[in-house]
Amino acid sequence: MKKKLVYWDSNPNDGRTLAFTRAGEAFCAEEHGLEFEYVPRRIEGYVEDVLAAWSEGGGPDVIDVWPHWVPRLSGPNGLMALDPWVDAWERKADYDPSHRRLSVSFDGSYRFLACDLFVQGTHYRRDLVAAAGLDEPRALDAAGAWTMDALARHARALHRPEEGVSGVSLRGGQGSELTVFNVMASAAGRPVFDGEGAPCFDDPAAVAALERYISLARPVSCCQAMPENDGYREFAWHFYEGRAAMMLHNDDGVKAAQERFLGRERYATARFPSVGARPRIALAGFGVGVHEGSPLRDAAARYALGFIEGYGRSLLESANALSPGGDPGVSCTPMRPWSRRRDPKVEPFREALENPDTFFDLPYDRPRFDEAVRDTIRPDIVRMLRGGMTARAACARWQRLRL
Numbered sequence: 188m189k190k191k192l193v194y195w196d197s198n199p200n201d202g203r204t205l206a207f208t209r210a211g212e213a214f215c216a217e218e219h220g221l222e223f224e225y226v227p228r229r230i231e232g233y234v235e236d237v238l239a240a241w242s243e244g245g246g247p248d249v250i251d252v253w254p255h256w257v258p259r260l261s262g263p264n265g266l267m268a269l270d271p272w273v274d275a276w277e278r279k280a281d282y283d284p285s286h287r288r289l290s291v292s293f294d295g296s297y298r299f300l301a302c303d304l305f306v307q308g309t310h311y312r313r314d315l316v317a318a319a320g321l322d323e324p325r326a327l328d329a330a331g332a333w334t335m336d337a338l339a340r341h342a343r344a345l346h347r348p349e350e351g352v353s354g355v356s357l358r359g360g361q362g363s364e365l366t367v368f369n370v371m372a373s374a375a376g377r378p379v380f381d382g383e384g385a386p387c388f389d390d391p392a393a394v395a396a397l398e399r400y401i402s403l404a405r406p407v408s409c410c411q412a413m414p415e416n417d418g419y420r421e422f423a424w425h426f427y428e429g430r431a432a433m434m435l436h437n438d439d440g441v442k443a444a445q446e447r448f449l450g451r452e453r454y455a456t457a458r459f460p461s462v463g464a465r466p467r468i469a470l471a472g473f474g475v476g477v478h479e480g481s482p483l484r485d486a487a488a489r490y491a492l493g494f495i496e497g498y499g500r501s502l503l504e505s506a507n508a509l510s511p512g513g514d515p516g517v518s519c520t521p522m523r524p525w526s527r528r529r530d531p532k533v534e535p536f537r538e539a540l541e542n543p544d545t546f547f548d549l550p551y552d553r554p555r556f557d558e559a560v561r562d563t564i565r566p567d568i569v570r571m572l573r574g575g576m577t578a579r580a581a582c583a584r585w586q587r588l589r590l
Contacts, residue, residue, distance in 0.1 A: 191222045192483055192490060195237065195247040198419070198473075199227035206505035210497055214490050221486065230361060230418075234259055241265070241478060248487040249494075252299035252476040254551040255560065257292045260476065267479040268296040272488040278496060278522065285546055286521040289470050293552035299476035300491055302498040302521050305437035306536045306545075307369050307468055309338065309457045312345075315352065315432045319344050324433075324457035328535065331463065335370060335399045338433070338460045339409075345432035346409035354409035356431035359572045360418025364564050366435050368469045370400045372547060373461035378469075384550035384590040388582040392462070397578040405574040415572040435459065438536035458535040468539060470546040495521050553590040563588065 192215055196207060204227060211223035226247065228236065234256050240246025241264050252260065260266045273279060285304060292298040309324050316323055321341055327333040338355070346354035358366055368379045371388065374396030379387055388394070404410050411417065411425050425431040438456070459466035475494050477487040499520030539545045550556045564585060570576035 190220065191224050192218075192249065192487060193224045193226060193247045194249045195226045195228050195233075195251065197228055197230045197233040197251040197253075201509055202502060202505045205508060206501040209505070210494060210501045211490070214493055218486055221483075238265075241480060244480075246478065248478055248481040248483050249490060250476055250478070251473055253473045254289055254292075254299075254301075254471070255549070255557040257298050257476075257551065258554040259557065261292070261294075261298055264480055265478075266298040266476040267481075267484060267488070268294075268298060269300065269477065269488055269491065270296050272492060273297050273300070276492055278492075281523045282495070283521050283523055285470065285540070285543075286472070286474075288548075289472055290474060293554075299474040300495050300521075301472050301474035302495050303474075304470070304472040304521075304540065304546075305365065305468075306539045307366065307435060307437050307459050308466075308535050308539065309333070309433060309435055309460065310426055311341075311433040311455060311457070312426075312429070312453060313455050314453045315345055316341070321345070323455070325455055325535070328457040333457055333460050334462055335374065335396050335460045338435075339399055339403060342403055342409045342433060343407070347432075351430060353411045353425065353431045354433065355403055356417070356422045356425035356434040357404055357410045357414035357572065358417060358419070358422045358434075358436075359413075359415035359569055360421070361565070362419055363568045364560050365469055365471050367397065367400070367564075367568055368549070369435075369459055369467065370396050372467035372469065373459055373465070376462065376465060376467065378467065378547035378549075380548075380550050380590075382548075384553050384556070386586050386588050388585040394579055394582050397582065401571045401578050404572045415569040456535050458539060466539065466545065467547055468545050469549050471549070498522075550590055555590045559588045559590060 192211065194207065194211055196203060204225065208225045211225060215221040215223040237246060237250055237260065252266065257266065286301040289301040289304065290297050290299060311324050313323065321344055324333050324341065327337055342354035344354070345352070371379055371393035375390040375393040377387065377390070379393070381387055404414050411422070411431065414422065422434065423436060426434040459468060461467070475491045477484060477491055481487050499522065567576055567581040567584060571578060571581055
């Protein structure tokens, strides 16, 4: 019988690698000699690589799962329904409702379990904001004045290319659609897809907000040189390494990068820019799933539950190992009760996470949603950032999508 539990990570970094490896090895040490193998992979082509490995009778027992991947990863040789294990889970009542809601797949089953939610907000350099004589975004947020217009004004005032610092780091690669969806929803006060999966990109306020967002790149640039090419790794590290004054991104849970490069007093966060201080955030995140054909399926399912239970703790421990004495900022742990720490830098994310009106659903359960994002929405975002398409034209095109 196979004696190695294999986990593929689609988005490895120092913190995740350390946390996931330690957690996996600790689990396997209690499983009568079972070994753990952590395999870092690139997110580009990840789903295709997983499916190819499974079709050949091998590959990972446990994988990263993003909700829009579920339709492609399901099937007779795909993700296993975890319902029997979840039903018998002693800590099921402690599993946060938002994480649980994200985990329900197109067929009503738990094809994966969400371990992290992406609560987007504004990261900014406090020292650069002060030096420019600007109000802190946190103060503007508290006053209900942290809008996309305010972010644009700050970005232009903070743009110092001669000093190697851009006003804001923009995301143009994989995942850029989430920021765009949040920009539009936070301006319109409603989701970008309705409950039936029909597009709602024709709201004038939403279109105007997207135009303002794209204006950060074109025609007057106050961002990095080529934002259309930058996915998570590139655009986030512009900020982490001090090459950008602001970015719109989620609370990663581990703040080791900021601590290491910026110092804990030099950065802060505010909520996502919105109209009327009502940010609307697309329910997004990632989790873990188990291969239906794994010879270790029972152990893999129990590992998945343990992974969820210990996710926040594992990240905290790895953050401390990478940046001793730093602030890991875990605010999106899937298990209740929430961390009792109240760090002002991550408090806006926690407030958003604990507000039931913050999140809205995307039509992840519709197989054509992933196709629409990959083939239409994300390429159009690249075109807009390059100046080859207007926000109005993109929204008109997205409004015709049929999922």
